[in-house]
């Protein structure tokens with residue numbers, strides 16, 4: 304099901320030091336119906352490269368197990384729509400693309416956005432359920448993984464692209480060298496590449512330990528990216544921060560010939576082993592506070608539910624060994640998740656209407672990255688006396 308990871312995927316060093324351990328966990332998006340067999344469990348441990356500072360998981364779960372039947376769909380929330388328009392505006396300032404390849408195009412929402420702007424689009428999406436949906440909706444999508452081999456086939460069939468976007472997919476990839484060769488093949492000297500990733504500086508500063516799970520093989524820093532791009536024709540052109548998913552950056556890459564004197568600005572990084580041990584101490588404090596709060600509410604006889612069956616929820620639940628006794632159910636807007644069980648704990652996932660039907664005393668906001676939107680949407684729950692427990696970025700109770 305997985306193999307051990309021994310050398311840094313950015314710089315090749317074998318000096319990888321363990322810095323953070325969440326134990327053995329189920330796969331965070333392995334939502335199954337009752338009676339269906341689960342995919343299994345794997346260690347969730349972070350190793351730190353003492354040469355280039357890249358943090359990376361100690362194991363690599365087979366991608367076909369993680370992605371062929373994928374229940375994660377890009378949110379259609381207002382926050383995500385705002386993000387797409389901000390990203391598109393920044394891209395159009397940089398380039399006037401006629402063609403776009405999106406790697407990991409998921410439900411095709413971003414491709415549809417660019418299609419409406421008159422750009423010719425193509426998606427690559429390994430999850431068959433998602434790729435089929437896109438093709439049916441008129442968004443041409445190939446159902447395979449992106450690598451040098453598939454890049455060669457795409458170029459033969461469709462030529463090279465002016466713009467390549469990969470949102471939250473780069474850190475899911477094990478073989479970065481092969482992926483970057485694919486990027487080089489698929490573009491030309493004027494191509495703009497936009498790689499959107501969660502930024503490890505935000506993860507460390509905001510204690511986002513729940514974004515550490517098997518799909519996220521690496522927690523990227525720019526120093527590691529520079530190491531990776533050495534000896535390739537690509538280089539970092541610009542880095543743009545966005546407030547999506549608890550803090551993400553888009554790393555814009557360009558061909559070295561396009562921009563010989565690229566300077567991507569004043570970002571200062573000093574990520575060390577100590578940054579990770581400090582993170583661990585602060586996480587432990589947060590987790591203890593959360594756990595004792597839950598314990599005390601349960602002893603007061605309060606009924607507690609979860610809000611948002613995010614991958615993050617699976618990490619919290621399994622790290623704290625929570626069960627249906629602590630969390631009665633979790634609501635979620637994703638049709639494929641409704642009617643399934645939370646991985647590892649078998650807490651049932653109900654549709655979002657369940658909140659107002661069941662009226663729990665408290666709902667833990669596991670989709671805390673959409674806090675503002677959720678609070679606005681669930682005014683009736685709050686008005687009826689319901690309260691939200693928000694675990695991150697600051698532990699608090701709303702209501």
Ligand code: TYD
Pocket residue numbers: 375378380610611612613614615616634635636637640655669670672673676677680
């Ligand atoms: P998300 O934060 O996008 O990512 P991840 O799974 O990587 O942690 O997941 C949010 C989940 O929360 C997703 O399953 C949809 C759900 N959700 C709701 O149920 N209601 C909402 O209002 C929002 C914004 C999300």
